[in-house]
Amino acid sequence: MKRSTGLIHKSIFCNNHSKPLSSSRFLSTQEAVERRNHLFTLEKKRQHEKIGRIEKIEVNYKGVPKNCTLVMNKGISTPYDCARHFTEWHVETSALALLDGSVYWDMHRPLNENCTLELLNYTVNEPQQVNKAFWRTCSFLLGACASVAFKDTVPVKLHSFPGPDIRSGSFIYDIDLPSLEDWKPTQQELYTLSAEYVKFCRRGLPLERLEVGEELAKEMFVDNPYKEAQIPSIASRHGNVTLYRAGDHVDISKGPMISNTAQVGKCTVASVHKLSGSPNSNVKQLYRFQGVALPTNVMLNHFAxxxxxxxxxxxVSFIMSNKSYQIFIYFFSFHRYGTIIIS
Structure with missing residues (x-):
């Protein structure tokens, strides 16, 4: 790491809990993270307490070791809880749940009615939705790492990440770094970002989902003008705003996402590109962070x-050449990893 730039922390997970939570738009990045996490916790607790009398539902499980019926708690029990009735293998490898043969469901999202349940891992015959959930989660985690990777003197404003496009070759997060006019990260800085990404994933954090109203969502992202501007449109389309949390990082995404950060295996932050902004845009300095990753149980040699x-x-401009796509097909068909990466 070049000391002349001094951009990235060595220890990015040091939280200062002595600072009071504030609703000011001029929060530091870390204060904003803590405040959002605090509001997420309060709302999750409020929704849980609102459930009242516990009702039972029947979950008809289909899969190994055998089909069976589980009696679970409505609005409380999740597919992850169902997996715990079987083996540690089910708990560790299940990435998504499939309800009634058609609805893809987060592993930590409560079940609300009688249903059939299938647990999907990274080697299922139809991997498209698992692939997308994995790629989407990787983008989410890239935003989490970038939020805390820079010194307090460098404000970080998460802008957005696109829908998962596996063939683009990398997962992405676009981030506004308003105080950095022309940042070109050194190779050592990319190594440091990659190391922090790996460290974050190794914490084995569940991906929690929470649906909130428009006003609470705007309050949670009052420090971020880009997220705040996106919320009314999201709420008008869906009636609410879907949030995800890993550790103390909270972000907006329609989901679904994978079960746990420990399911992200070999990974690296490959590049950061400065994007050309519009003269009429309120975005100051927008950078595109790009990375690539494999699920934990996928082994690939160093050359590949x-x-x-x-x-x-x-x-990435979201247009992939046929040649690049053929390279992906070749390597992952040859190593029989097409079920993991190619959709």
């Missing part, structure tokens, strides 16, 4: 993974 990293370094 380096091909993916090289591809992920190229700035």
């Amino acid at each position: 993974f380096s091909i993916l990293v090289d591809r992920a370094k190229k700035r």
Whole structure:
């Protein structure tokens, strides 16, 4: 890490809990993270206490070791709780749940009615939705790492991350760094970002989902003008705003996401590109962070993974050449990992 830039913390998970929570728009990045996490916890507790009398539902499980019926708690029990009735393998490898053969469901999202349940891992025959959930989660986690990777003197404003496009070659998060006019990260800085990404995933954090109203969502993101501006449109389309949390990081996403950060295996932050902003835009300095990752149980040799990293370094404009796509198909068909990466 070059000391001349001094951009990235060495220990990015040091929280200062002595500072009071504030609703001011001029919060530091870390204060904003703590405040959002605090409001998420309060709302989750409020919704749980609102459930009242516990009702039972029947969950008809389909899969190994055998089909069976589980009696679970309505609005409380999750597919993850169902997996715990079987083996540690079910708990660790299940990425998504499939309800009634058609609805893809987060592992930590409560079940609200009688249903059939299938637990999906990374080697299922139809992997498209698991692939997308994995890629979407990787983008979410990239935003989490970037939020705390910079010194307090460098404000970080998460802008947005696109829907998962596996063929683009990398997962993405666009981030406004208003105080950095022309930042070009050194290779050492990319290594540091990658190391912090790995450290975050190794914490084994569940991906929690929470649906909130428009006003609470705006209050939670009062420090971020981009998120705040997106919320009314999201709420008008869906009636509420869906949030996810890993650790103390909270962000907006329609989901679904995978079960746990420990399911992210080999990964790297491959590149950061400066994006050209519009003269009429309120975005100051927008940077595109790009990375690539594999699920934990997928083994790939160093040479093959380096091909993916090289591809992920190229700035993504969401148009992938046939040649690049053929490279992906070749490597993952040859190693029988097409069920993991290619959708």
